[in-house]
Amino acid sequence: MSRPVSLLPFTPEQGFAKDVYGLLRTEDSLSSVSRAQVLGSTWLILGFYLVIFTVGLWVLLRLLREPPYHGEPGPQPTLPDEVGHS
Amino acid sequence: MDIDAITLLCAGALEFSVINYVLLDGTDLGVGVLLGLTRRGVHRRAMAVSILPIWDANETWLVLGGGGLLALFPQAYAILLPALYLPFILMFLALILRAMALEFRDHAASARMKRLVDAGLLCASLLTGMAQGVVLGTLVQGVPHAGGQYSGTGWEWLDPFPLFCGLLLVCGYTWLGACWLYWRTVDELQQRSARQARVLAWGTVGLLIVLVLWTSTLHAQYAERLISPLIGLPAAFAAAALLTGFFLGFRSRFDCLPLFAALGVFVLAFDLMLVALFPLIIPPDLTLQATTSSRNSQIFVLMGFALLVPVTLIYNTYGFRVFSGKVRVPPSH
Numbered sequence: 001m002s003r004p005v006s007l008l009p010f011t012p013e014q015g016f017a018k019d020v021y022g023l024l025r026t027e028d029s030l031s032s033v034s035r036a037q038v039l040g041s042t043w044l045i046l047g048f049y050l051v052i053f054t055v056g057l058w059v060l061l062r063l064l065r066e067p068p069y070h071g072e073p074g075p076q077p078t079l080p081d082e083v084g085h086s
Numbered sequence: 087m088d089i090d091a092i093t094l095l096c097a098g099a100l101e102f103s104v105i106n107y108v109l110l111d112g113t114d115l116g117v118g119v120l121l122g123l124t125r126r127g128v129h130r131r132a133m134a135v136s137i138l139p140i141w142d143a144n145e146t147w148l149v150l151g152g153g154g155l156l157a158l159f160p161q162a163y164a165i166l167l168p169a170l171y172l173p174f175i176l177m178f179l180a181l182i183l184r185a186m187a188l189e190f191r192d193h194a195a196s197a198r199m200k201r202l203v204d205a206g207l208l209c210a211s212l213l214t215g216m217a218q219g220v221v222l223g224t225l226v227q228g229v230p231h232a233g234g235q236y237s238g239t240g241w242e243w244l245d246p247f248p249l250f251c252g253l254l255l256v257c258g259y260t261w262l263g264a265c266w267l268y269w270r271t272v273d274e275l276q277q278r279s280a281r282q283a284r285v286l287a288w289g290t291v292g293l294l295i296v297l298v299l300w301t302s303t304l305h306a307q308y309a310e311r312l313i314s315p316l317i318g319l320p321a322a323f324a325a326a327a328l329l330t331g332f333f334l335g336f337r338s339r340f341d342c343l344p345l346f347a348a349l350g351v352f353v354l355a356f357d358l359m360l361v362a363l364f365p366l367i368i369p370p371d372l373t374l375q376a377t378t379s380s381r382n383s384q385i386f387v388l389m390g391f392a393l394l395v396p397v398t399l400i401y402n403t404y405g406f407r408v409f410s411g412k413v414r415v416p417p418s419h
Contacts, residue, residue, distance in 0.1 A: 033171045
């Protein structure tokens with residue numbers, strides 16, 4: 001194992017300074033996670049985010065669609081009791 | 087077993103973060119499970135309100151634990167994270183879903199929609215607890231590695247032992263959740279939580295006994311440590327005392343007693359795991375000392391811990407203080 005390269009005033013951990021030009025290329029610092037797991041998790045994350053942001057946007061637009069009106073309920077007077085803040 | 091004081095301190099700092107996470111977030115994960123299994127809307131609302139102000143601060147400790155492992159024991163991190171890649175990804179996605187469900191359930195358009203959101207909360211809480219148990223189980227079981235790299239198939243976490251640990255942790259978290267609700271709620275919901283807590287206590291303790299026996303068959307060192315009368319007897323005595331305190335706690339006027347007794351059982355189980363593992367960080371052979379970072383990194387990170395841990399503890403305590411007391415939800419919800 002080579003000596004850690006110091007680019008900072010304190011000694012950085014070997015793991016932090018891995019992809020330094022000419023010393024260790026990104027392809028040489030790959031972890032041993034299998035290609036199938038990386039691909040699978042990528043699709044999983046993309047799909048999940050798509051759902052989450054679609055639903056989030058839908059909720060947001062639904063809340064925005066309702067204009068303010070006279071006599072709408074302000075902050076709930078019962079809320080302090082409900083959350084146990086007495 | 088050569089281990090220097092600073093490395094020991096690093097291990098202590100890391101373990102403190104992890105146990106804090108398990109105690110704090112474990113409790114609100116358990117509330118998430120129970121909420122998803124509750125039919126009445128008023129009860130579900132009370133359960134959500136009891137954890138809404140504090141659940142995200144509890145998760146701070148997970149970040150500290152993960153960052154701490156990378157900075158303090160990089161070799162262990164490099165082996166453990168690839169081995170547990172999928173359970174960690176699933177856990178983080180479940181945590182996102184949980185946060186969404188908790189924070190947005192009040193904006194659900196209809197009662198049916200709200201039930202759907204709560205079903206999401208249930209699944210996410212179950213998956214998070216399961217994944218965390220699987221992570222601990224895979225670690226205790228031992229992670230194959232060669233030349234500082236993980237060398238397994240990426241699927242060891244699907245072995246029976248890690249899955250059993252996942253089941254145990256879900257049961258234990260739900261137990262904590264029931265104890266929390268006994269403390270923080272009133273009337274019917276409180277009585278129901280007390281009944282659930284008693285049943286879940288027996289379930290968790292039963293599974294814990296199986297876990298200790300199963301663990302001692304995995305490696306010679308575990309058996310030597312866990313079965314030895316010097317460790318086994320005091321542990322059994324402490325467990326009996328905590329359980330007595332748990333059951334008697336329901337008769338006292340301090341509703342927090344059962345929860346603290348249950349948290350004590352968690353601390354005991356966690357300590358037993360540390361005793362079985364020490365000085366290993368990755369069984370069967372990698373020690374704390376072998377995976378440590380450079381002395382400068384250790385000192386640097388420990389200074390950060392010395393600053394952050396008290397601040398986070400104060401922050402947590404303040405949060406719990408501000409939102410202490412009983413939750414009372416008017417029946418209109």
